[in-house]
Amino acid sequence: MTLQTTSYSDLVNVSPELVRTAIRSGSYTGHTAGLAAGKLQCNLAILPECYALDFLRFCQRNPKPCPVVAVSDSGDANLPTLGPDIDIRTDVSKYRVFKDGAFAEEVDDIQALWADDLVTVALGCSFTFENALLRNDIPVRHIETGLNVPMFRSNIDLEPAGPFAGKMVVTMRPIPKEQVEQAREISARYPHAHGAPIAIGDPAQIGIADLSQPDWGDAVEIKAGEVPVYWACGVTPQNVLLDAKLPLCMTHSPGHMLISDVAENAETTILPPKK
């Protein structure tokens, strides 16, 4: 059998359903930035039910890094409030599997790993507010330059819940000084995608020693007249899950998000039920 492959450019401007179909069939395994414009994309955490209550408490207490946009029934691979046809075992282009707090493997689907006690928690992602910044002519340096957003472990304590605790991870985007307030206002409209910045300006105020040495992602240039602006980052819950050393948990791979049918600017992330 010859596997049909789909390129990124084939998927630009197609519906979320068609992007998911290409991913589900295995014909597309790339990243999802810029696909399904206007639709909410999601970070994923898949974990055993016995940890799900504490993880939801953790997310509720840390809504800026961990904005919950959907929670599955236990053992149910569907997420009907995000899209009527979503199957979480196949509809993400790359997954990471962790066992006892250590990286185990990266896979294209998790059908073989699925179990009746697994719960999927989908969390909003920064693509949503980045798209809104770009629509409002606010530059986003790492996108302009084709890099990954720089991410830093801050000194901001998270509110713990059960085995879940740690420090907040933040992203940094240099914003022209005269557009910082506008960037703040725009991102605040997306509470399901990290909301307003966590901090603005001096990195030392949140325990970052050197902006040229990100903990994850790529360093980006801060030009004259630009101010570093910090947002809560979806890597936070991934780190916290890892540190909790669950026997099994799965996440998307960075940049390989779940694409939903929910509009980025919808009031809630819940699709109306199909009649």
Add this chain to the structure above:
Amino acid sequence: MTLQTTSYSDLVNVSPELVRTAIRSGSYTGHTAGLAAGKLQCNLAILPECYALDFLRFCQRNPKPCPVVAVSDSGDANLPTLGPDIDIRTDVSKYRVFKDGAFAEEVDDIQALWADDLVTVALGCSFTFENALLRNDIPVRHIETGLNVPMFRSNIDLEPAGPFAGKMVVTMRPIPKEQVEQAREISARYPHAHGAPIAIGDPAQIGIADLSQPDWGDAVEIKAGEVPVYWACGVTPQNVLLDAKLPLCMTHSPGHMLISDVAENAETTILPPKK
């Protein structure tokens, strides 16, 4: 011992902490509308841990009637993200206790009923957006006339989770036609307090036969030039809890809300941790 009693007027314009102190001591057992101006007040659902994951899934799927603003640890009577001194067993002026889906009793504190497996879920309440409407000179009829807000069982299906399911309860407020859009915009700013209206105008569109016959609360006059506007109501989760026939659950009594230290217009409902 003589029990010192505190009147409503003694508590107007005092801090949330002092209102809670009066309630905790048993000296104030009245309603909380208009107290602790500018602070978030909360609906309460207290239920056994074994139902908490499904109840949180239910709330996540129905964010307009069930906006979660805090979740306690199991067996922990404190809610530190809403206020450093809150004890949920004593800090609400009246509670309702339900056993096996039937009303059992109304009490002033629940210390005798507390158990190690209980989880408190606090939900936003309509006081928040009503205060915002009043600040913007939009009249709120039931407040003007000293009545309870009229509540109706709609035909809107809730997204089920585990044993939790049913129809949405809505409140109705008549708004002058020319202020309806402004009322929508203002309430949409408070996603933690039911957000934007669910429907505007004809009650038949959401299955309400007669606006003069509310299912709960009092009928209010709709004057010439006014449009009935419907918001999701915090009675929804109470009904759903009742219908689920849990062996034990507890709620606040209507109008007797938990007063928090969180500002009504804060970006999240999570207080920063005390250093």
